[in-house]
Amino acid sequence: MQTKVYSAFQARNNFGELLNLVYYQNIEVVIEKMNKPVARIVPIQKAKVNKQLIKFNPPTFKMGKINSSLHRSEIYDDYLDKKFLAK
Numbered sequence: 562m563q564t565k566v567y568s569a570f571q572a573r574n575n576f577g578e579l580l581n582l583v584y585y586q587n588i589e590v591v592i593e594k595m596n597k598p599v600a601r602i603v604p605i606q607k608a609k610v611n612k613q614l615i616k617f618n619p620p621t622f623k624m625g626k627i628n629s630s631l632h633r634s635e636i637y638d639d640y641l642d643k644k645f646l647a648k
Contacts, residue, residue, distance in 0.1 A: 562603075563588045564589045564591060565582065566590075566592075567579065567591070568593055569594045572590075572592045572600075583603065583604055587604055590602040
């Protein structure tokens with residue numbers, strides 16, 4: 562696989578172009594900051610998948626003195642229902 566190296570400044574200014582290189586031409590892109598490699602963009606098929614990210618489950622929160630835990634989406638949905646459907 563061919564590799565191209567870009568500075569962080571170049572990567573910021575040409576990010577769409579870098580994605581096109583990776584997607585259409587199957588080229589790996591290395592991004593450097595102060596002449597040290599800090600990131601790599603590779604085609605998704607070649608990337609190692611972090612299994613912890615796939616299993617990510619956002620935390621639940623205890624609300625005040627209530628003994629049940631609610632997910633943040635449940636709290637937000639309830640808030641929106643009360644605010645907009647009560648009218």
